[in-house]
Amino acid sequence: MVKYSLLFYFLLTSVVVALGQAKNTSEEVVITSEKKITQVRTSKSGELLVNVSPKDAVKFKTTGFVHYSDFGAKGDGKTDDIDAIAATHAFANQNKLPVKADKGATYYIGGKERAAIIQTDTDFGKASFLIDDTEVENRNASVFLISSRQQPFNPKGITSLKKNQEKINTSLPQTCLVMVTDSTVRRYIRYGLNQNNGAPQTDIFVVDEKGNVDTNTPIIWNFDQITEISALPMDTTTLTITGGRFTTIANQEDSKYTYYSRNIAIRRSNVLVDSLEHRITGEGEQGAPYGGFINIRDCSSVKVQNTILTGHKTYRTIGRAGKPVSMGSYDLSVNRALNVSFVNCSQTNDINDRTYWGILGSNYCKNLLYDSCILSRFDAHMGVANATIRNSTLGHMGINAIGTGTFIVENSTIRGRSVVNLRSDYGSTWQGEFIIRDCIFVPNGGKPSSASLISGHYTGQHDFGYTCHMPERITIENLRIEDSNHPEDYQGPAIFANFNTEMTDESYQEQFPYVKTKEVVLKNVTIASGKDLRLSDNPVMFKDVKVVETGDRK
Known part of the structure; x- marks a missing residue:
C-alpha cells in the first residue's frame, strides 16, 4: 500500500478581495494497487481510498495520461464526480502523468469539501464542469488547487x-x-x-x-x-492548464461578507492557463460574494490567456461604518503574487453594465499586466508595484489603483469615470510615475459627466499607515478625450479631479500632508467637445504642479 498524503493550505485574508479567514485544510488520498478493479471510495473519516489494479496502472503509464473516466467519473451532468476527479489527479501526481478530461463530458461537482490537487499538465478540453454552490460544506474550499511539489x-x-x-x-x-x-x-x-x-x-x-x-x-x-x-x-518548469467550460451555479446565501472560494486556486509559480471559460448562472435577489474563480496567490510568473470570464452580480450589505455598501465580487483575484499577466481575456457580460461588479481585485502584487483584454475593471486594492495595461478596453469601473513604481497605460480605451482612479479608501497614493499614451478616454462610458483624467480623494486627516503620494510625474501623450456628450455647465476636462473640496485656500491644514505631483507633460491631447483641458476644479491644491505642453492640442 502506498499512502499518498496531500497537505495544502489557503492563506486567505479577511480583506475585501481575499475572502474568508485563514484556514489549513488537510486531505489524504490513500492509493493502493491490489488485484481488484480500479475504484474510488471514501472512508468513514473522509479519506479518499483509490485502488488502481496493476493492469490498469501499466495501461495508464503506457498510454502516458489518464482520463477522469478511468477513475469512475460519469460525466453525465448529474452524478457528483468530484471524488473521481480528485482521485484521477492524485494518481497522476504520484506518477507524473498528464490528465485529460473526457470528450463531451459534463462533470457535476456538488457541495462536498473535496479539492482536486493539480501538479501535472491538465487538458480540460471542451468538457463542461458544473460547480453547484447552492449547498456547500465549506465555502472556503477550492474545487481545484494547482500546487507546487x-x-x-x-x-x-x-x-x-x-x-x-x-x-x-x-x-x-x-x-x-x-x-x-x-x-x-x-x-x-x-x-x-x-x-x-x-x-x-x-x-x-x-x-x-x-x-x-x-x-x-x-x-x-x-x-x-x-x-x-x-x-x-x-518551480522552473511550466505547468499548463488548457480548456474547460466551467459554470458556477451561484449561491443563494444572505448578502454578507461571507466570500465564496469555490474556484481554481493557483499556488504554484510558472503556470499557464489557456482557453478556459467561466460562466455564472442562478444569481437571484440575494447572494454572498465571490473571491475569484481564478484565484492566484503566493506565486510568480502566472499567465492567463485566451480566457473568457464573467462578472458577478453586485449585492449590497451593511459595511463596517454601519451604512449600506456594494460588495466587491470577483472572477479574478490576485494576492501577494508577482509577474502575473492576463492576455486576450474577455468577459461574457457587458463591460459597461453597472449591475455587475468589476472583474479583478488584487493586493500586495508586483508587475501586473493586461494585454489585449476587454474587461470591466483593473483594480489594485492594497498596492501594486508596477503595472501595465496595453491594447485593451476597460469598462464601467475603469482603472483603480494605489501603489509604487511605473504605471503604463497604452493603446487602450478607458470607459470609466477617469483614466486612472487613485483609490481614496487607501489614500489615493502612487509613489512613482504614470505614463499614458496612444489612448482613448470615453468619460463615464459616454454618459454626460464632467471629465477628469486622474481622480481620487484625500483630506489629509486620516492616517493610512504610510505617507501618501501622487505620481511625481505624469506623461500623457496622444490622448483622445471623447467628451462630446457632457452636461450644460461643463467647463472642459480637467487633468486632476477635485481631490479635496474643503481645501479652498492656503489656511487648510493637512494633518498628514499629501505629496503632490511635480510635473505633468502633455503631448497631442485632442478633445471632442472642443473645450480646453484644465488643471483642476481645485487650483489651490494643485497650484505647484508644473504643466509642460508639447505638440498640438485640438
Missing part, C-alpha cells in the same frame, strides 16, 4: 530588511519566493464605509541562491523586525 521553509539569520535592499544575508538552495511579515506595523488602514485598522506589513520578492533580490521585485518596505518569514523554491 516544493515545500516552504524558514530561512535563518534574516532579522530585518531595508526598502530596495539588493541582497539578503543568506544563501538558498535555489531561486525562491521570499515572503515576510512584520505584524507590529499596520499598513493600508482603510478609510470610508469599509473602514478597518489596516493589515500587517507584508512583502513578497524573488531571491536567487546567492541572496540577490530580483530587481524586478524590489523590497518596498523597511522591516525593522520580521515576525514571520518563509521561502518557497520556485
Whole structure:
C-alpha cells in the first residue's frame, strides 16, 4: 500500500478581495494497487481510498495520461464526480502523468469539501464542469488547487530588511519566493464605509541562491523586525492548464461578507492557463460574494490567456461604518503574487453594465499586466508595484489603483469615470510615475459627466499607515478625450479631479500632508467637445504642479 498524503493550505485574508479567514485544510488520498478493479471510495473519516489494479496502472503509464473516466467519473451532468476527479489527479501526481478530461463530458461537482490537487499538465478540453454552490460544506474550499511539489521553509539569520535592499544575508538552495511579515506595523488602514485598522506589513520578492533580490521585485518596505518569514523554491518548469467550460451555479446565501472560494486556486509559480471559460448562472435577489474563480496567490510568473470570464452580480450589505455598501465580487483575484499577466481575456457580460461588479481585485502584487483584454475593471486594492495595461478596453469601473513604481497605460480605451482612479479608501497614493499614451478616454462610458483624467480623494486627516503620494510625474501623450456628450455647465476636462473640496485656500491644514505631483507633460491631447483641458476644479491644491505642453492640442 502506498499512502499518498496531500497537505495544502489557503492563506486567505479577511480583506475585501481575499475572502474568508485563514484556514489549513488537510486531505489524504490513500492509493493502493491490489488485484481488484480500479475504484474510488471514501472512508468513514473522509479519506479518499483509490485502488488502481496493476493492469490498469501499466495501461495508464503506457498510454502516458489518464482520463477522469478511468477513475469512475460519469460525466453525465448529474452524478457528483468530484471524488473521481480528485482521485484521477492524485494518481497522476504520484506518477507524473498528464490528465485529460473526457470528450463531451459534463462533470457535476456538488457541495462536498473535496479539492482536486493539480501538479501535472491538465487538458480540460471542451468538457463542461458544473460547480453547484447552492449547498456547500465549506465555502472556503477550492474545487481545484494547482500546487507546487516544493515545500516552504524558514530561512535563518534574516532579522530585518531595508526598502530596495539588493541582497539578503543568506544563501538558498535555489531561486525562491521570499515572503515576510512584520505584524507590529499596520499598513493600508482603510478609510470610508469599509473602514478597518489596516493589515500587517507584508512583502513578497524573488531571491536567487546567492541572496540577490530580483530587481524586478524590489523590497518596498523597511522591516525593522520580521515576525514571520518563509521561502518557497520556485518551480522552473511550466505547468499548463488548457480548456474547460466551467459554470458556477451561484449561491443563494444572505448578502454578507461571507466570500465564496469555490474556484481554481493557483499556488504554484510558472503556470499557464489557456482557453478556459467561466460562466455564472442562478444569481437571484440575494447572494454572498465571490473571491475569484481564478484565484492566484503566493506565486510568480502566472499567465492567463485566451480566457473568457464573467462578472458577478453586485449585492449590497451593511459595511463596517454601519451604512449600506456594494460588495466587491470577483472572477479574478490576485494576492501577494508577482509577474502575473492576463492576455486576450474577455468577459461574457457587458463591460459597461453597472449591475455587475468589476472583474479583478488584487493586493500586495508586483508587475501586473493586461494585454489585449476587454474587461470591466483593473483594480489594485492594497498596492501594486508596477503595472501595465496595453491594447485593451476597460469598462464601467475603469482603472483603480494605489501603489509604487511605473504605471503604463497604452493603446487602450478607458470607459470609466477617469483614466486612472487613485483609490481614496487607501489614500489615493502612487509613489512613482504614470505614463499614458496612444489612448482613448470615453468619460463615464459616454454618459454626460464632467471629465477628469486622474481622480481620487484625500483630506489629509486620516492616517493610512504610510505617507501618501501622487505620481511625481505624469506623461500623457496622444490622448483622445471623447467628451462630446457632457452636461450644460461643463467647463472642459480637467487633468486632476477635485481631490479635496474643503481645501479652498492656503489656511487648510493637512494633518498628514499629501505629496503632490511635480510635473505633468502633455503631448497631442485632442478633445471632442472642443473645450480646453484644465488643471483642476481645485487650483489651490494643485497650484505647484508644473504643466509642460508639447505638440498640438485640438
